[in-house]
Amino acid sequence: MNDQDPQKQHRPKKVLSGMRPTGKLHLGHYHGALKNWARLQSEYECFYFIADWHALTTDYGDTELFGNNVVDMVIDWLATGIDPKSASIFLQSAVPEHAELHLLLSMTTPLSWLERVPSYKEQQARLEGKSLDTYGFLGYPLLQAADILIYGAGYVPVGGDQAAHVELTREVARRFNHMYGAPVLVEPEALHTKVTKLPGLDGQKMSKSYNNSIALREAPEAVEKKIRTMPTDPARVRRTDPGDPDKCPVWQFHEVYSDKKTRKWVREGCASAGIGCIDCKKPVIEAVLGELEPIRQAARPFEDNPDEVRAIIVEGGERARDTAGATMERVRAVMGLDRW
DSSP: OOTTOTTTOOSOOEEEEEEOOOSSOBHHHIIIIIHHHHHHTTTSEEEEEEOHHHHHHHHTTOTTSSTTHHHHHHHHHHHTTOOTTTEEEEEGGGOTHHHHHHHHHHTTSOHHHHHTOHHHHHHHHHTTTSOOOSHHHHTHHHHHHHHHHTTTOSEEEOOGGGHHHHHHHHHHHHHHHHHHTSOOSOOOEEEOOOOOOOBOTTSSBOOGGGTOOOBTTOOHHHHHHHHHTOOOOTTOOSTTSOOOGGGOHHHHHHHHHOOHHHHHHHHHHHHHTOSOHHHHHHHHHHHHHHHHHHHHHHHHHHHHOHHHHHHHHHHHHHHHHHHHHHHHHHHHHHTTOOOO
8 A cells, every 4th residue: 555645544534624714703603503513523523614715705805804703703603612732723825835746636637627617607697796807706616726735534414505616626626636647636525414504584594684684692682682583484474463484584594403393383373363473483583592591701811812813723724724835745745846
């Protein structure tokens, strides 16, 4: 066996994932990613990064983009159970090897591979008010590939809309390894783990930009007010009007937070007008407040000491650079860039 073959080395599989620094996170992030991240760190060697370069692909003119966003976001990571002793938490731009590998992969990756990534045209349509005719925007899937390949990540936790990015990464690695005659880059696999999709307060995707989110550290009184004023089935104009839970955003919260008995009570009570909308919302309010309280408590020490958070990010970056540097040594060697 070739001990330098990263495809065959017997060691814990690595997992790589990241988020753009959008500041304080909401319940959608928690159920859609962070709960899963916390579980994965006990099973794999995990690298979780703040994707600041990726943020620049669409917001390159915003010099106030990061501000406190990085620390605020990482506080939420830590408060929801991401352990810096078990996972490397770091800033993408603090590991320049990402950029070097991105550059070298751009020499061998066909342009057509980037143009066919589904999210390329989808984001152009969704963000039509922004000027996205830049190489950075076209090339961001290749930067994502470099993010993954630089750590030899065996798995990438993804939703269905991100599977194409992992497949592109596999193709890029396969082409590179074939071209240079050595299995230097690990072909990752998409890790389709079960996650809970929590909608926004209006039934759409939960997003700060839609003004329909509940922040993880939001004050209890604000959380209660938001849920109490959630829209419901429009057919229930009066308390005595029967409703249909399937047409009500509150029901989607019950599917996440309520047990079978409570869901049965909601369905029967709504359809018969036996309960009012405020009655229906009370169990959700209690469950959400119960979930958020320990997160708020865990966040307070970090809120009081943001320098500790920055130190965690710096330390994680140093560990990440050790791994990334080892990969780049192999990449430079097979490309003939280590001769000087």
